[in-house]
Amino acid sequence: MAKTETPETRNWSFHIDVEQLGWLTIDRPDAPVNTLSREAIAELESLIERIEDLIAGGELAGVILLSGKESGFIAGADISEFDAMADFSVLPDALRRAHALFQRIENLKVPVVAGIHGFCLGGGLELALACHYRIAIANDKTRIGFPEVNLGIFPGFGGTGRSIRQAGPVDAMQIMLTGRMLRAGQARGMGLVDKLVRHRDMLRWEARKAVLQKRRSRRASLVKRVMAMGPLRGYVASKMRDEAGKKARPEHYPAPYALIDLFEKHGDEPGAMIAGEVDAFVPLMGSPTATNLRRVFFLSEGLKKQGVKGARFARVHVVGAGVMGGDIAAWCALRGMAVTLQDLDMERIKPALDRAKGLFKKRLKKKHEVNAAMLRLEADPAGKGVARADVVIEAVVENLEIKRKIFAGVEEKLKAGAILATNTSSIELERIAEGLKDPSRLIGLHFFNPVAQLPLVEVIRSTFNSDEQIAMGAAFALAIGKSPVVVKSAPGFLVNRVLMPYMLGAVERVERGESKELIDAAAVAFGMPMGPIELMDTVGLDVGQSVATELGHAVPEDSRFARLVAAGKLGRKSGEGFYKWEKGKAQKGEAPAHADLAGLGRELVKPLVDTTAVVVAEGVVASADLADIGVILGTGFAPFLGGPMKARADDRA
Structure with missing residues (x-):
């Protein structure tokens, strides 16, 4: 026994x-x-x-x-x-x-x-x-x-x-x-x-x-x-x-x-x-690294507790088949939803479908799974999918009048209870919603480029929105495997607001003759996933200029930045910006030697850190913790430092 x-x-x-x-x-x-x-x-x-x-x-x-x-x-x-x-x-x-x-x-x-x-x-x-x-x-x-x-x-x-x-x-x-x-x-x-x-x-x-x-x-x-x-x-x-x-x-x-x-x-x-x-x-x-990474883990897990329990989303309609709209549509289809993608004609929609197929092949591997995902993504130039959609997302150019016109046509077709959202990167929702019969229906769902890689979605709340509408927006972000951070409708919201001073400060250094390769290498040495000049090329110089203007940062007409935009050299998507791009990679020269690369990186990143503190003080996000996880997920800010607010506090300690 x-x-x-x-x-x-x-x-x-x-x-x-x-x-x-x-x-x-x-x-x-x-x-x-x-x-x-x-x-x-x-x-x-x-x-x-x-x-x-x-x-x-x-x-x-x-x-x-x-x-x-x-x-x-x-x-x-x-x-x-x-x-x-x-x-x-x-x-x-x-x-x-x-x-x-x-x-x-x-x-x-x-x-x-x-x-x-x-x-x-x-x-x-x-x-x-x-x-x-x-x-x-x-x-x-x-x-x-x-x-x-x-x-x-x-x-x-x-x-x-x-x-x-x-x-x-x-x-x-x-x-x-x-x-x-x-x-x-x-x-x-x-x-x-x-x-x-x-x-x-x-x-x-x-x-x-x-x-x-x-x-x-x-x-x-x-x-x-x-x-x-x-x-x-x-x-x-x-x-x-x-x-x-x-x-x-x-x-x-x-x-x-x-x-x-x-x-x-x-x-x-x-x-x-x-x-x-x-x-x-x-x-x-x-170690400080492990301590900060645990903090980031718990902040990230906390985002999953938002939303409406039991919310279901089967159909998504995306207006705008450009890089952002097309990639949002592809991501939703990858996550199992039926998606209709609208633009002026098939010629504008086809490149988005081609990119989607590339994503599906990379992520799904098996041919029958790729084919099934492609069947879930439907070209819809006439916008017939609006009436059936649980979520309608506008993702056209950052032009206030164009956005208002789109929403005026969509609102009357929208089914009861459907989410109506804009992917605006910088324009306050109150201005976009002005012409709507029910401005409270419009929320912001701001995705980041590249959509398939960056996990953050800013769920933007206007003065018109209810708690339930925002919770539904967060629930949708979670349903497609993204991390929602709720932000107040204010110019640039959280991520673009803090990114712009950082990126434009780096661009100004290049305008003064400093090496773009050195600037990018310094930011990476600090702990950023890529440098600010490469990031500007990745975002798109036209988008960068538009957001900068919206946020009140002047881009001088005689600057190299403005000349590149005028010449159609918009960065990665056009094959050339500050860098030339081949097969999706920036072609960089050798960075000159520097005695304190990480120190220069800290100096470059300081505008981002300081602006994050301002955004928190203004109540654009509910807490320093949310600001930290939002900036980490949206910009790749060095996770081992725990986020900009944590890094700022540690520097002052």
Whole structure:
């Protein structure tokens, strides 16, 4: 007989069936997703002790680990506990305790099988890797990976060594360094998953067979493992540092480099790499980068709590098939909505459809999925889709009279309850809504270019709008996978208001003869994703000039900026602006040397930071926190600094 009874637990259930199979299920109470909190880990320790006793008594043939949540397996460690765990006096023991627990699971004398559906991320994947065999559902909801790098850390529950053991050093390090989430088939191809099933109701049956047949996961082949052996490991580590350097500087994001150092030291020995996690992980957890990235994570998650619960949007109508309108339409179709796209004629709509097909091919891969997305996107020169649409978005040029004319024609066709929105980038909604019979219906949904990459949508509130209308706008943004930030209708709103002084200040420097390459390199050295001159080219010089004028920033007629616009050299979209563009990339010369590149970048970014403080003081956004997350999502402002308001406060501290 076993020495102990099954312990009472809040987060887990455990029972043994007639075949002596132990079914261990995680289902955190009062939580939409499973996470490995300290309580959940402590309970798992007590359950594993019970399981060890049952095995010793010959009462257990195997263990099957499942999730009771619809949302998925385990989404990782409980990030809400991270600040407390950043304490150097607490963290090392907590990591060693988790290591010991996961090793006990791996050492169990009976098969342990993990059945995965939905999200299996971070600590959840580390727990699955400690099991002997892994089965996953091969559908679009399954996502497997290590997103820790996005929080300024790397896997710390043994995932470094175990993922290398299963997938080989190159594939495992790649997913840890990028935070990329894998589909089930990709994870199976790498060796992180052993078996795929089509439906969730097949997981239990397949897991049962795996236990009874005593299946064990195959480890990475010698061909893969050789890349971590001898002198090759140093070469591979050097290549990894070069790749990491193209995306992030070590002083900004130390985690990838710390992981590469750990790999270079122990990459050929999984056990040593797991043990080495503790010393490498602890300094990262309490670093300013990780602290700020956790803050950004919680601010971003907070945006998902907006909107109207249960709101449904099936049909979208977009007026304007230019770059912004066409790309908004394509994105909505990609997200599963039926979309009608209106412009003056098919000649203007066709380029948008071609771009959409390119997006669908890139994102969807499978031909039948691409074709289905194209069927959801319909050219509609006559505007017949307005009457059926749940959301109508105007995305034409920044011209007040043209916008008013469009809305006058749309308002009378609009169905009851439909959202009426403008994608204006700078004009106050009250001015656009003046001619409407019901000006309260018009809200702003301001997307950013490129639509497929930038997650922010500014939901713009005029003095006419109700809370419910704005909540519906936020709900729509969430429905298409965007992050809504509510802003007051004021010239430039949030993002363009703070971007313009920054970009125009940089343009003025170029006008005075300073190197555009140096200016862009300095901004990147500070932590921006691209420099302000390249950004102006990406936005479009005509758009930049229009927004600048709308915000009261003069663009002198004799300036290089104005001459480029007059010549039709509008940046990326025309092939030339401040830079020449080839295959979507700016062709840059060498930047001259500078003694303090990051210092120059800080100087360049100061107008953006100062203007953000003004916008907060004016109440354009409800809080400094919302300003920070809005500017990060809308401009790429250095996330490791926590946002412009956080950076400003830190500078003053």
